[in-house]
Amino acid sequence: PFAWVLVTLDGADTAILHALDAPGPEAVRTGMRVRVRWAADRIGAITDIACFEPHEGAADAADAGAAPHDGVFADAVTGIVAEARLDYTYSPGRAQTAYINALSERKTVGERCPSCRKVYVPPRGACPTCGVATTDQVEVGPAGTVTTYCIVNIKARNLDIEVPYVYAHIALDGAGLALHGRIGGIPYDQVRMGLRVEPVWTEGGRHPDHYRPTGEPDADYDAYKELI
Ligand SMILES: [Zn+2]
Incomplete structure (x- = not known):
């Protein structure tokens, strides 16, 4: 056993949550003095604090802010339910x-x-x-090459696409890495590495709905092997 404790370091105004080496409830009380037990290997990170340990011989803090309890934990708080709300603005950057x-x-x-x-x-x-x-x-792009793909057999919730369908890594012409997209306009079992595809846009769509074959000859493996 060990204890989770809030420790107010001398000179600090707020407490940190950390582990205290304590063999049982009777070994912990508010106001008790503790000290850091350093990790064997210190790298300049919070993990340098292995835990806290009782500082034997140090008198309890008189003004710990909370009344020392009697060691009886029958009414210990083991959890709380709190509503949380997070408002944020997403800025995707330049x-x-x-x-x-x-x-x-x-x-x-x-x-x-x-x-x-x-x-x-x-x-x-x-x-x-x-x-x-x-x-x-x-x-x-706009055209690209299927570098690798998978056949999806499980229908996704809220996605109105009949299974099986193909989801592929597509290296758009000129791109240094592949993005992914759905392949349509071809039976799923005819999709292959090297297949040349182009995007299909739908009315009002903010990204291609899927990619379909262009009809060009397949790309050479050497042309996309770094982009799989
Ligand atoms: Zn670079």
């Missing part, structure tokens, strides 16, 4: 805003890393490999 705005014109815009030249679609504003901001906007 790169994704440009991506979303371009989609409204039925264009797909990625961003190229100035270092490794990879074109990210959708763009996140930075290249995670090189750690630099991506700034060059590059229109990709």
Whole structure:
């Protein structure tokens, strides 16, 4: 056994929640003095505090703010139910805003890393490999290549698509990584790696409803093997 305790560190105005090495309820009381037990390996993170332990010999704090209890835990609070509400404004950032705005014109815009030249679609504003901001906007597609896919046999709730259907990784022409989308306009068992596809938009849609075959010859494996 151990205890969860709120500890107000000397000099602090607020308490932190942490574990206290205590063999049982009788070993814990409000106002008791405790000290940090440091982890064997310290790396400069909160995990450096292995736990707290009783500070033997130190007098209890007189003004702990709560009356010491008698060690009887019959009325211990074991849980509370609280309503919570979270209001937030989602800001997708510069790169994704440009991506979303371009989609409204039925264009797909990625961003190229100035270092490794990879074109990210959708763009996140930075290249995670090189750690630099991506700034060059590059229109990709509209056609692309199926790099890999799965056949979906389980109907999703609130999704009016007959099963089985194919969900695929699609490398749009010019993109440095694949995005995913549904493949339509072809029997599910004829979809294949290398299949050339193009987006199909529906009225008022903010993104392609699905992708359908273009009728072009399949792409060479070498052309998309890095994008699977
Ligand atoms: Zn890069």
